[in-house]
Amino acid sequence: MIETIREYYQINDYLATSGQPTPEEFKAIALSGYEVIINLATSRSTNALPNEGVLVTDLNLIYVQIDSRTLGEAKVSRCGSIF
16 A cells, blocks of 8 residues: 555655655654654645654654754755665
């Protein structure tokens, strides 16, 4: 089911990126073996879930919220190259 998440792209066996998952898709992410969700969107982003952090941590996933607006495009690109 994770392959049906909007703009899902698996980078390697440990890292993937996507658009905003639904609550059901977060469950699929957890069942697929991922351990951490890094959210670069803001709470005002299109389709943002107001309780996303709670949804994710209730699935025993680690949730990290990073406001990409404060990082700037160059730093976000460097973060991607690290993974």
